[in-house]
Amino acid sequence: MSSVTPDFRLDEALLSKVLAVLNAHQDPYLKQGLVDAGMVNKLALEGNRLQLGLVYPYPCQSLYRDTVMAITNALVAACDQIAEVEAEIDLQISTYSALASIPPIPNVKQVIAVASGKGGVGKSTTSVNLALALAAEGANVGILDADIYGPSIPMMLGVEDFRPVSPDGKHMTCANAHGISAQSIGFILTDDQAAVWRGPMAAGTLVQLVNESLWQDLDYLVVDLPPGTGDIQLTLSQKVPVSGAVIVTTPQDVALADAQKGVTMFQKVNIPVLGVVENMSFYLCPECGHKDHPFGSHGGQRIAERYGVPMLGALPLNIQIRENMDKGTPSVVAEPDGEIAAIYRDLARKVAAGLAQQQTQTKVSIAISDDE
Numbered sequence: 001m002s003s004v005t006p007d008f009r010l011d012e013a014l015l016s017k018v019l020a021v022l023n024a025h026q027d028p029y030l031k032q033g034l035v036d037a038g039m040v041n042k043l044a045l046e047g048n049r050l051q052l053g054l055v056y057p058y059p060c061q062s063l064y065r066d067t068v069m070a071i072t073n074a075l076v077a078a079c080d081q082i083a084e085v086e087a088e089i090d091l092q093i094s095t096y097s098a099l100a101s102i103p104p105i106p107n108v109k110q111v112i113a114v115a116s117g118k119g120g121v122g123k124s125t126t127s128v129n130l131a132l133a134l135a136a137e138g139a140n141v142g143i144l145d146a147d148i149y150g151p152s153i154p155m156m157l158g159v160e161d162f163r164p165v166s167p168d169g170k171h172m173t174c175a176n177a178h179g180i181s182a183q184s185i186g187f188i189l190t191d192d193q194a195a196v197w198r199g200p201m202a203a204g205t206l207v208q209l210v211n212e213s214l215w216q217d218l219d220y221l222v223v224d225l226p227p228g229t230g231d232i233q234l235t236l237s238q239k240v241p242v243s244g245a246v247i248v249t250t251p252q253d254v255a256l257a258d259a260q261k262g263v264t265m266f267q268k269v270n271i272p273v274l275g276v277v278e279n280m281s282f283y284l285c286p287e288c289g290h291k292d293h294p295f296g297s298h299g300g301q302r303i304a305e306r307y308g309v310p311m312l313g314a315l316p317l318n319i320q321i322r323e324n325m326d327k328g329t330p331s332v333v334a335e336p337d338g339e340i341a342a343i344y345r346d347l348a349r350k351v352a353a354g355l356a357q358q359q360t361q362t363k364v365s366i367a368i369s370d371d372e
């Protein structure tokens with residue numbers, strides 16, 4: 001997956017042993033050994049310390065430490081010459097659009113469209129938490145609120161008062177919230193003004209918002225589409241260089257029927273569907289811990305199976321998700337170590353791993369010796 005030429009400075013016998021150990025370590029999201037995934041780009045021995053360079057094509061920095069620990073233990077056990085491992089980990093994400101005919105957005109490597117067939121299923125909630133989870137895993141992220149008839153992202157990110165300015169008379173600044181950039185039609189228009197727009201006008205304005213915002217070197221731009229599978233969604237998917245789409249649904253039959261339309265819409269325009277998120281999937285009674293399925297069960301899984309796309313995750317119906325949103329601090333930042341944040345981060349890693357790319361962003365150095 002990495003385009004970097006590997007720099008291996010070990011003698012042949014040690015090199016083959018080390019590569020075998022590294023390839024026996026499966027990346028949980030790419031489902032490949034580290035060597036087969038093209039992630040090993042540097043190997044050198046200094047005394048009994050192995051210097052290891054790893055390149056990730058998707059953000060997962062919360063897993064780095066455990067990965068390095070597991071690799072270190074395996075290498076130390078298998079190779080007498082190695083007593084410790086010093087790992088340097090890069091994140092490289094490359095520019096990619098599913099439709100080669102659409103030029104890339106300046107400063108944006110990949111665009112993830114988040115869609116739902118039906119309104120109110122939690123599409124914006126998912127978009128915001130997905131964007132924040134990608135950022136928490138080490139990526140530079142922006143979010144575009146394209147939900148023209150109900151722009152809720154300014155409120156969800158606690159930046160309702162932001163008003164864009166245009167330093168060059170051509171582009172608009174974005175809001176910064178919890179470490180991500182955000183742009184919304186809600187920063188510019190009142191709800192009443194946007195609600196009366198007809199499809200073509202709305203779609204045109206949204207394409208303008210995508211292209212004329214001052215994005216700052218984004219790895220991912222998450223686009224929160226309006227609900228439905230009509231003209232706006234179609235125009236956006238044909239005019240914006242989308243890399244992949246995520247479909248949000250609840251387990252209810254009516255939502256599922258609409259979600260299926262969403263999957264087929266993207267498949268028709270050759271945009272890969274990265275998977276389905278089932279929101280409000282279950283309810284855990286805070287008193288007795290009983291798990292209930294108020295909207296039915298396994299609907300998202302059925303859609304995923306029918307269309308051959310991954311099931312990305314299931315979020316509970318949980319009052320804290322709504323309360324955190326209403327306060328402008330989504331669960332991923334309000335309770336970063338909580339169970340909800342963990343589900344969103346897993347979802348983010350699955351989405352990003354599904355997109356597969358490269359370009360150096362961050363460098364993290366972790367050194368673990370065998371006496372830890």
Ligand SMILES: Nc1ncnc2c1ncn2[C@@H]1O[C@H](COP(=O)(O)OP(=O)(O)OP(=O)(O)O)[C@@H](O)[C@H]1O
Pocket residue numbers: 116118119120121122123124125126147150152226227279280315316317318319321322323325326
């Ligand atoms: N898993 C959840 N548990 C509890 N409340 C949730 C959950 N997901 C979303 N909500 C709440 O449900 C409401 C609708 O969510 P959201 O605005 O994300 O839906 P949407 O699909 O984007 O809606 P629209 O179609 O209007 O754009 C919000 O008040 C949100 O806080």
